[in-house]
Amino acid sequence: MTASFRMACYIFMAGITLIGGACAPSATGKTDSAASGAAGARQPGGDQRAGEGQRGKTGESDADKSSLKQLQEGKSAATAASSPLKDVFFEFDRYDLTSDARTILRANADWLKSNSSTRVEIEGHCDERGTNEYNLALGAKRAQAAREFLSTLGIPADRLSTISYGEEIPVCREQSESCWKQNRRARFVIVQGRSTS
Amino acid sequence: MKTNIFAWFFVLSFPFLAGAQVEDKIVGPGGKRFPVAVSPLKNLGTNTADSARLSTGIADAMVHDLELSGWFRVLDRSAYIENAQSSGITLGTFDLKDWATIGAEGLVKGGFTIQGDEVTVELRLFDVYQNKERIGKRYTGRVRDFRRIAHKFVDEIINQFTGIPGIFNTRIAYVSNSGGRFKEIYLSHLDGSEKFQVTDNHTINLSPDWSPDGRSILYSSFKDRSQTLYLFDLDSGKEIKFTPRGGGRYLGGKFSPDGQTIVVTLESAGNTNLYLLDRSGNVIRQVTENPGIEVSPSWSPDGKQIVFVSDRSGSPQLYILDLQSGKTRRLTYSGSYNTSPEWSPKGDRIVYTGRVGSRFAVFTMSVDGGEPRKLTSESSDSEDPTWSPDGRFIAFSSNRAGKYHLYVMQASGDNQRRLTGSGGDDTKPSWSPRLN
Numbered sequence: 001m002t003a004s005f006r007m008a009c010y011i012f013m014a015g016i017t018l019i020g021g022a023c024a025p026s027a028t029g030k031t032d033s034a035a036s037g038a039a040g041a042r043q044p045g046g047d048q049r050a051g052e053g054q055r056g057k058t059g060e061s062d063a064d065k066s067s068l069k070q071l072q073e074g075k076s077a078a079t080a081a082s083s084p085l086k087d088v089f090f091e092f093d094r095y096d097l098t099s100d101a102r103t104i105l106r107a108n109a110d111w112l113k114s115n116s117s118t119r120v121e122i123e124g125h126c127d128e129r130g131t132n133e134y135n136l137a138l139g140a141k142r143a144q145a146a147r148e149f150l151s152t153l154g155i156p157a158d159r160l161s162t163i164s165y166g167e168e169i170p171v172c173r174e175q176s177e178s179c180w181k182q183n184r185r186a187r188f189v190i191v192q193g194r195s196t197s
Numbered sequence: 198m199k200t201n202i203f204a205w206f207f208v209l210s211f212p213f214l215a216g217a218q219v220e221d222k223i224v225g226p227g228g229k230r231f232p233v234a235v236s237p238l239k240n241l242g243t244n245t246a247d248s249a250r251l252s253t254g255i256a257d258a259m260v261h262d263l264e265l266s267g268w269f270r271v272l273d274r275s276a277y278i279e280n281a282q283s284s285g286i287t288l289g290t291f292d293l294k295d296w297a298t299i300g301a302e303g304l305v306k307g308g309f310t311i312q313g314d315e316v317t318v319e320l321r322l323f324d325v326y327q328n329k330e331r332i333g334k335r336y337t338g339r340v341r342d343f344r345r346i347a348h349k350f351v352d353e354i355i356n357q358f359t360g361i362p363g364i365f366n367t368r369i370a371y372v373s374n375s376g377g378r379f380k381e382i383y384l385s386h387l388d389g390s391e392k393f394q395v396t397d398n399h400t401i402n403l404s405p406d407w408s409p410d411g412r413s414i415l416y417s418s419f420k421d422r423s424q425t426l427y428l429f430d431l432d433s434g435k436e437i438k439f440t441p442r443g444g445g446r447y448l449g450g451k452f453s454p455d456g457q458t459i460v461v462t463l464e465s466a467g468n469t470n471l472y473l474l475d476r477s478g479n480v481i482r483q484v485t486e487n488p489g490i491e492v493s494p495s496w497s498p499d500g501k502q503i504v505f506v507s508d509r510s511g512s513p514q515l516y517i518l519d520l521q522s523g524k525t526r527r528l529t530y531s532g533s534y535n536t537s538p539e540w541s542p543k544g545d546r547i548v549y550t551g552r553v554g555s556r557f558a559v560f561t562m563s564v565d566g567g568e569p570r571k572l573t574s575e576s577s578d579s580e581d582p583t584w585s586p587d588g589r590f591i592a593f594s595s596n597r598a599g600k601y602h603l604y605v606m607q608a609s610g611d612n613q614r615r616l617t618g619s620g621g622d623d624t625k626p627s628w629s630p631r632l633n
Contacts, residue, residue: 066422068400068401068419068422071378071379071400071401072379072399072400074378093512093513093534129552129557130513130534130536130552130557131493131506131536131537131550131580131581132403132404132624132625133403133404133448133449133462133492133493133506133537134490134492134493134506134513134536134537136403136424136448136449136464136492137448137462137464137469137490137491137492138490140446140464140467140468140469141467141490143467144466144467144468145467147467162467163423163424163446164424164446164464165401165419168380168401168403168419169401
């Protein structure tokens with residue numbers, strides 16, 4: 001990862017989505033080749049996918065698929081740039097929402113209010129450190145924290161379900177804090193009533 | 198302390214080793230080990246396609262186990278003087294001087310007869326200096342299971358030396374992504390043989406646990422999208438799915454020592470708590486009720502207490518729950534991240550993963566608390582420890598060679614050796630009970 005590239009990722013974490021949009025998919029591409037042989041996001045045809053995601057007119061964009069589905073299809077579980085719902089990020093071993101996370105959740109809530117037929121599954125994810133079972137529980141906490149905050153912003157709880165993937169489906173596979181922080185996330189998957197606008 | 202225990206065991210149980218000499222030779226300050234030779238086996242029947250393979254294969258499996266135990270130094274086969282096929286395998290039919298000359302104090306010899314797909318194997322342990330046979334055993338089994346016979350005999354040798362049978366006729370269940378990007382459950386013997394893939398569902402399968410009878414594997418899986426537990430029967434290949442009645446997800450579970458109860462982690466609305474289930478998956482009762490994270494339970498050998506991980510103090514720490522009184526006490530106070538506990542079969546210690554700086558290491562601690570003992574180096578990560586059924590060894594996963602592989606060490610942390618090299622990451626080992 002080059003310095004400027006990493007900087008772009010940090011900016012993405014801060015929630016500036018214009019630059020972040022370019023960062024997330026290429027970050028995955030980079031780590032895939034770096035971690036050849038590792039399980040997960042090796043993805044022939046990944047670029048083509050990103051293109052489909054951007055078209056996003058009808059149905060099946062990557063933004064609408066669960067991380068498990070992405071894994072099964074051999075694709076990155078990174079949220080597509082075209083997704084209207086952005087990831088929120090967490091500190092190590094924490095599930096409280098940072099002010100940056102709250103900013104993103106407010107934007108997500110606004111979109112959910114103007115797309116009131118949608119239902120969303122919130123995925124909780126962790127970085128690879130620690131044990132699998134603890135991280136599954138931590139991911140559940142993260143997803144629930146995001147869900148509760150969206151509820152307090154007026155999104156009906158029955159539109160929001162949660163699932164935890166723990167540390168099992170990372171978007172970045174290097175052993176570094178810049179990578180781990182991308183993996184400590186809550187991701188929002190539209191499971192019903194996708195926008196067709 | 199360690200020296201004394203070993204010396205005591207060896208003097209008591211292996212009478213042909215005497216006095217101070219014993220301490221010197223086996224557990225001297227240089228960590229010397231008992232020198233033993235393992236001869237290739239003699240073919241006592243007619244030659245078949247399998248003869249040569251079995252002759253060295255059974256010996257190789259015994260060498261692997263003896264070295265892994267940390268108590269023996271197996272002399273290199275290239276130094277052996279006699280011809281294994283032309284010399285005898287009973288006392289008086291071969292020359293013990295050939296073995297004393299090269300420094301062997303113990304000698305394993307044997308022979309085998311193949312009939313169809315069945316093999317009969319005789320194995321003996323000799324005391325080279327005392328000119329005595331210490332163990333003589335005959336085994337019959339399928340040719341393809343010949344390594345199991347070797348493991349069983351090494352378990353006898355260890356019984357002879359230490360008064361407790363060895364643990365080499367066991368298997369390890371673990372999680373591996375060696376087949377691609379998915380995590381599947383595998384079983385294998387400690388020497389990597391008889392590898393068996395339990396799951397092949399192209400999702401994420403985690404937390405394997407053996408039933409105490411060694412006949413089934415409990416594991417968690419995302420194969421039906423929502424994570425839950427499955428109980429796989431190794432004989433029939435059939436399995437039961439455990440579905441939480443009131444919603445939520447089972448993240449993992451552990452069999453009680455009597456095999457009748459399973460303690461599970463149930464996640465619901467972001468909270469995880471421990472519940473007891475029967476073998477069919479029916480809830481017996483909830484045993485923790487906390488708004489935080491409560492995971493990774495493990496039973497005391499008497500089935501009366503459960504050690505588990507909770508973040509109720511603000512970071513993951515180990516706690517012990519007494520099932521009868523319902524009282525919980527905190528076990529770990531040092532370190533900001535302590536997880537994946539497993540109660541030793543002897544009952545006196547708990548092994549777990551603790552964070553040291555930015556790394557993870559394997560620790561043990563007395564069940565009464567006290568100073569934790571760090572067993573692995575923090576120059577890499579070592580995690581997910583599991584006890585051998587005799588409590589004298591610990592298997593764990595470590596990335597010390599790049600990817601995660603399984604390793605085994607003595608409970609003291611000595612003699613750390615790698616078990617697997619699948620090409621992927623091998624994690625979450627669970628050690629079986631002794632098998633038949």
